[in-house]
Amino acid sequence: MTTPEADLNRLHAWLKAAAERGAVPVVCGANGDMDTVASAVGLASALPQAMACGRHLGRLAKRLVEVEQAPFRRLSRPTAWPASLGGLVVVDAAAPSQLDLDLPEGVPICVLDHHATDGWDLDSEDLSLRWPVSATTEIVTAYLSRHAPEALTLPVRRLLMAGLITDTGRFKHAGSSSFQSAVALLDDDGLDYRGLVDRIETDADLTSSDHGALLKGLQRAKTTDAGSWRLVTTRAGTLEGRVASLLLGTGADVCFVVRHRDGRTRVTGRARAQACRDGLHLGQLFESLAEVHGGEGGGHDGAAGWTSNLDRVAAETAALAAVASTNRSEVKD
Structure with a gap:
């Protein structure tokens, strides 16, 4: 079993090699929940060749992505990918079917996930980081903290924190690593935690229907x-x-x-x-x-x-x- 530090070093090397080959889409799960979208946006922010994308944006994720003006591309089927792909990163999806996309053939894949289930059949050039944590945003936070701290801007930290809050059920299902991630995201006192929680819990996106x-x-x-x-x-x-x-x-x-x-x-x-x-x-x-x-x-x-x-x-x-x-x-x- 590798250590978290070794995992993050392998991820960094994989991303660097993929970026040298071409574009690197960071694809979120089809449910478009806050954890998967924040993970995609956060990781993509560390790589100029990367773009957060996915089939769907959930209500909360859509609202916060718009508020933070975070780059995110909606994909469809059949899926049109860039002509030159260096690699494909998948975040918070336990199997290809959870993306609801047509995946390109012959492109190296990196999977970051925290679910107990694993439906991926990966090749030798692929990479899988599956950590026993409460949210995929924890993996992304750990990677950015170690290898790309400059990418942890206030908007990125707010999105990652929102993903952490929602996927842990307001920390009711959180482990110790979740609180460590929260401390890292709150590190410089610039993030208004109470204001973020209020923004998450508002019913502004609910219609009378x-x-x-x-x-x-x-x-x-x-x-x-x-x-x-x-x-x-x-x-x-x-x-x-x-x-x-x-x-x-x-x-x-x-x-x-x-x-x-x-x-x-x-x-x-x-x-x-x-x-x-x-x-x-x-x-x-x-x-x-x-x-x-x-x-x-x-x-x-x-x-x-x-x-x-x-x-x-x-x-x-x-x-x-x-x-x-x-x-x-x-x-x-």
Whole structure:
């Protein structure tokens, strides 16, 4: 096992070699959440040949990228890549399918990720840095601090901090490395942490229709005991993660929000930090469901998702059964 310092040195050498060959797109996951977008923007800021890009920008990421005027290019399918590619960096995506792009052939790939699952089949010229941290922004922060401190401008640090805050669930699911990253990003007192949190939590991007969808999701909620776990389920057509997080406030151990659209069913899950300490890992649970029932599943211990071709009832039933079969080992705070 290599040390973090050795990993970062290998990453620096790989990026330097790729930049000498040509353009280096830094591609984020298709969900466009704050962690993946901030990681792409942050890493790209250290390399003139790099450009942060991806299929989609989530609501929060889109708002903060616009506020910070951060360079980001939206990609489509079929995907048009630069004529001269030196390498492709992928951040915060556990498999090629999570990019929703047509990847170029014969181009070296570097993967930076923190998820437990790994669906990449890499060659000898490729590189994978998979750290057991709470957010990919931690890897990028460590790299910039060591090899490109001049790239840690105030806008970049704000974006990286926003990715760290959101992917750790406001630090409820954070490890010690998350706080070390936060200290590094707050180092010179220029970052207004309270102001950033207020900006993250504002509902400025929610329409009246969105508020209605949130209320409907809450009204449809049902509670049940799944083995030794208290579980709440509901249906929603949008903002599933936010609905699930709101439902955790009812005291449930885990919440599932199910969406069926265009023949595909998406189960979005959120779990309390105590439930995760007691043995529940939604990312591994959804990965196992995908292996058995098909589709794509994975994520964090406390925030994950599974998309399949099952109908809504079958997908929800399978998810509930998986939770019920998970043993609970009580770990007191």
